[in-house]
Amino acid sequence: MRIYALLMLLCCTISGFAQNTINNYKYVIVPEKFEFSKEVNQYGLNTIAKLLLEQKGFTAFVANEELPADLAANKCNALKAEVVQRKALFVTNLTLILKDCQGNIVYKGKEGKSREKEFGVAYNEALRDAFTSLNNEPYKYNGTTYTTQQVTAVAPVATPAPVAAPTASAPAPTPAAPEVKEAAGTLYAQATANGFQLIDTTPKKVLTMLKTSVPDYFIADNGANNGIVLKKGGEWYFEYYKDSKLISEKLLIKF
Numbered sequence: 484m485r486i487y488a489l490l491m492l493l494c495c496t497i498s499g500f501a502q503n504t505i506n507n508y509k510y511v512i513v514p515e516k517f518e519f520s521k522e523v524n525q526y527g528l529n530t531i532a533k534l535l536l537e538q539k540g541f542t543a544f545v546a547n548e549e550l551p552a553d554l555a556a557n558k559c560n561a562l563k564a565e566v567v568q569r570k571a572l573f574v575t576n577l578t579l580i581l582k583d584c585q586g587n588i589v590y591k592g593k594e595g596k597s598r599e600k601e602f603g604v605a606y607n608e609a610l611r612d613a614f615t616s617l618n619n620e621p622y623k624y625n626g627t628t629y630t631t632q633q634v635t636a637v638a639p640v641a642t643p644a645p646v647a648a649p650t651a652s653a654p655a656p657t658p659a660a661p662e663v664k665e666a667a668g669t670l671y672a673q674a675t676a677n678g679f680q681l682i683d684t685t686p687k688k689v690l691t692m693l694k695t696s697v698p699d700y701f702i703a704d705n706g707a708n709n710g711i712v713l714k715k716g717g718e719w720y721f722e723y724y725k726d727s728k729l730i731s732e733k734l735l736i737k738f
């Protein structure tokens with residue numbers, strides 16, 4: 484009888500893991516830097532990946548952000564987002580993979596492609612293409628919460644303990660405020676094939692802005708830092724990381 488009970492428990496455990504889908508997860512953690520990247524948030528890819536995951540319905544965090552209490556206590560309640568590159572001549576190939584805390588692949592999307600020559604544009608286009616298959620995957624969080632017992636080996640059959648009443652999860656905290664820098668002066672936007680370039684009154688090119696699939700959201704490069712330009716509260720900001728610190732420069736742009 485005990486052997487029968489043990490076999491039943493083993494079957495239920497295997498069945499539970501076989502049904503491990505993205506619907507079991509509320510959270511996704513995006514790394515600060517993908518393995519193929521040379522620097523943190525290069526071309527704004529990590530920020531864009533977080534944004535696309537949030538558009539899908541996940542609550543997403545970049546790895547350096549403060550996490551809510553239930554996730555900080557158990558990282559197995561989140562999927563880890565990976566974007567991998569397959570190198571090829573004249574084509575940028577990226578694939579989105581979502582893994583659980585044990586490294587098991589829960590979701591793998593199609594290979595996104597771009598034949599653009601400019602690196603920033605190519606990586607952005609390939610990333611957005613890679614995410615299109617995720618858009619076709621039904622997702623609705625089912626309330627699953629992973630515990631230590633669920634991710635360890637099967638233990639001997641024992642009398643189940645009374646289940647405690649569930650407690651409300653702590654609300655997700657607001658990410659730490661960036662270091663804000665005031666605008667140095669008015670910049671003038673000149674249209675390019677893939678976005679805009681900003682020039683000052685010298686005139687000298689100050690910033691390159693590349694279009695993304697999100698309105699008022701650009702991949703940006705000032706020659707020293709890669710980041711994003713976005714509109715918040717009716718004002719423009721150039722945000723990037725420097726020495727692991729998030730910097731937000733206010734921009735006065737005249738289009």
